[in-house]
Amino acid sequence: MKTVRQILILGLAGLAVSGCVSVKMGTPQPSLQTLEALRGSDLPAMRVGTFALAPGLPESLDKSAGIRAASLSSPEGGSFARYLGKTLETDLRMTGKLDPNSDLVVEGLLTASDVDSSVGTAKLGAKFSLKRAGKPVFEKTLSVDAKWESTFIGAVAIPDAMNNYYALYDKLTLSLLTDADFKAAAKPVKPAEATPAPTGTPAP
Numbered sequence: 001m002k003t004v005r006q007i008l009i010l011g012l013a014g015l016a017v018s019g020c021v022s023v024k025m026g027t028p029q030p031s032l033q034t035l036e037a038l039r040g041s042d043l044p045a046m047r048v049g050t051f052a053l054a055p056g057l058p059e060s061l062d063k064s065a066g067i068r069a070a071s072l073s074s075p076e077g078g079s080f081a082r083y084l085g086k087t088l089e090t091d092l093r094m095t096g097k098l099d100p101n102s103d104l105v106v107e108g109l110l111t112a113s114d115v116d117s118s119v120g121t122a123k124l125g126a127k128f129s130l131k132r133a134g135k136p137v138f139e140k141t142l143s144v145d146a147k148w149e150s151t152f153i154g155a156v157a158i159p160d161a162m163n164n165y166y167a168l169y170d171k172l173t174l175s176l177l178t179d180a181d182f183k184a185a186a187k188p189v190k191p192a193e194a195t196p197a198p199t200g201t202p203a204p
Contacts, residue, residue: 051085120150
């Protein structure tokens with residue numbers, strides 16, 4: 001469960017006060033809020049394609065987040081972008097909306113990943129795209145952020161920062177799946193109605 005994973009992160013982060021510690025985020029788990037939103041929607045099944053770092057951005061943005069004496073990384077090949085894709089995939093699978101054979105493919109490019117425990121802020125962003133049978137039908141950059149009251153006490157500030165940053169993955173996934181433009185683009189395409197035969201006498 002997510003709470004168990006957060007407790008684990010909290011415990012590991014507490015060790016960081018005595019030296020540099022590298023902490024890996026836990027395996028993505030379903031978000032209750034996202035699951036409820038998906039179950040109440042008519043979003044069709046889709047598959048998750050490639051999630052990678054946006055071109056032109058430093059590779060370090062995708063690899064780790066420094067939080068005082070600790071660093072946070074992703075278990076998905078050391079990539080925060082892949083972690084975002086796996087988070088989305090997990091929620092879609094749990095609601096029966098993941099189909100490896102679907103002609104709808106959602107992909108993403110990580111555009112922002114930042115956490116600052118000294119001021120209590122974090123941000124996560126991605127440029128999402130949706131293709132139907134290989135043709136783009138949706139493209140939008142979305143971002144989410146968090147703000148909390150920070151403290152100079154490392155044993156408190158580090159886990160607070162990790163938990164707030166980690167929660168942004170669920171928040172960004174929810175933002176995409178509830179986006180009105182995304183849902184409109186994902187709707188099944190209805191067969192074109194037959195054009196009615198012309199009526200009346202043609203002009204001479």
